[in-house]
Amino acid sequence: MKVFFIQNKCAIYNARLFERLASEYKFTILSNTFDRDTDRFLFSKISTSRSFMGYFKILSFLQKSKPDVVVFDGNSSFPFSICLVLSRIFIGFRLVLWSLGSVPHRKRTARSQFGDALNYFYASNSEYVACYSSHAESYFRSLGISQKKIRRAQNAIDTDSLKSYSSFDSVPCILSREKHLIYVGQLAEAKNVGMLIHAFYLSGLFRYGYVLKIIGTGPQAGSLHDVVEGYGDVFSGSVCFTGDLRGQNLSTALLNSRLCILPGRGGLAINTAMHHGLPVVSGPADGTELDLVIDYKTGLYLTDASAEFLAQKLQHVIGDDALLRQLSFGAHQLSWSIATVDQQFLSFVSIFEEIQ
Numbered sequence: 529m530k531v532f533f534i535q536n537k538c539a540i541y542n543a544r545l546f547e548r549l550a551s552e553y554k555f556t557i558l559s560n561t562f563d564r565d566t567d568r569f570l571f572s573k574i575s576t577s578r579s580f581m582g583y584f585k586i587l588s589f590l591q592k593s594k595p596d597v598v599v600f601d602g603n604s605s606f607p608f609s610i611c612l613v614l615s616r617i618f619i620g621f622r623l624v625l626w627s628l629g630s631v632p633h634r635k636r637t638a639r640s641q642f643g644d645a646l647n648y649f650y651a652s653n654s655e656y657v658a659c660y661s662s663h664a665e666s667y668f669r670s671l672g673i674s675q676k677k678i679r680r681a682q683n684a685i686d687t688d689s690l691k692s693y694s695s696f697d698s699v700p701c702i703l704s705r706e707k708h709l710i711y712v713g714q715l716a717e718a719k720n721v722g723m724l725i726h727a728f729y730l731s732g733l734f735r736y737g738y739v740l741k742i743i744g745t746g747p748q749a750g751s752l753h754d755v756v757e758g759y760g761d762v763f764s765g766s767v768c769f770t771g772d773l774r775g776q777n778l779s780t781a782l783l784n785s786r787l788c789i790l791p792g793r794g795g796l797a798i799n800t801a802m803h804h805g806l807p808v809v810s811g812p813a814d815g816t817e818l819d820l821v822i823d824y825k826t827g828l829y830l831t832d833a834s835a836e837f838l839a840q841k842l843q844h845v846i847g848d849d850a851l852l853r854q855l856s857f858g859a860h861q862l863s864w865s866i867a868t869v870d871q872q873f874l875s876f877v878s879i880f881e882e883i884q
Contacts, residue, residue: 627665663815699805713744720792730839734766802863807855
């Protein structure tokens with residue numbers, strides 16, 4: 529079977545999935561951009577561009593190559609995605625939409641209604657819709673898409689690489705780890721890192737030896753350093769900016785921490801933290817968090833976006849050893865049971881077998 533994936537961006541966290549699929553099928557990915565390090569993974573890659581000629585190149589390649597299945601995310605320009613949907617009639621391939629759906633708690637606007645109409649068009653003209661989460665499944669059902677078309681392909685990180693760093697059958701006891709609270713992600717306004725810093729200050733945990741480690745880079749890096757320094761030397765010594773950490777360095781930092789806090793728009797950082805046995809404190813994100821951050825089972829879900837509320841939650845969970853152990857166990861168990869590249873791979877294999 530010849531399988532093509534079309535994505536606006538080929539992200540490193542999907543590279544292992546694509547390599548697995550390439551071992552089973554005649555697999556090619558066509559993408560406008562490729563994350564660094566994707567070259568080390570063994571699958572066929574074709575670079576395209578966000579332009580009329582770039583999209584024409586894709587459609588011409590599909591006409592010449594005659595794939596059996598094309599998986600797309602709908603995130604390229606909507607004129608191209610519409611042309612892709614229509615071209616399946618003339619070229620003869622089956623179409624699978626791989627989608628996040630919509631984010632929770634979004635405002636209903638003219639733009640969101642237009643997005644709903646596009647997603648309905650894409651999904652109704654696809655053989656199947658592979659959903660990142662249960663929230664995405666519910667979203668497509670709400671659009672009127674039949675449950676028979678909807679499949680789960682839970683969003684996942686490269687868990688194969690994680691296993692090469694350490695054994696994850698069990699993880700170090702949460703109470704034996706360093707007194708580190710950790711944030712992983714971009715330093716950008718939507719991530720609410722400034723609010724996290726203020727909440728850490730209000731919690732007073734820094735007075736008891738706790739350190740807030742902020743992992744990542746981004747446009748707010750400089751201003752966040754200034755925010756920390758504004759609280760004085762005692763506090764600033766308890767906040768550590770590590771810059772960007774990847775691979776084994778990131779894994780080591782997570783295994784040495786007690787709690788992951790993602791007060792803004794989190795995503796795969798939730799998966800990564802929980803795979804390391806870290807409970808996660810998260811606010812509303814892209815919808816995948818609803819399958820993972822289960823209140824008082826795997827972490828804490830923030831219903832209030834204020835620093836005062838977050839500070840109270842931090843005091844509560846850090847001050848209760850039994851709760852922290854329970855959340856760590858639950859986070860580790862749930863993430864490895866539903867959000868691995870093995871399960872993601874098998875989800876797509878199941879879809880392709882049904883199409884055959």
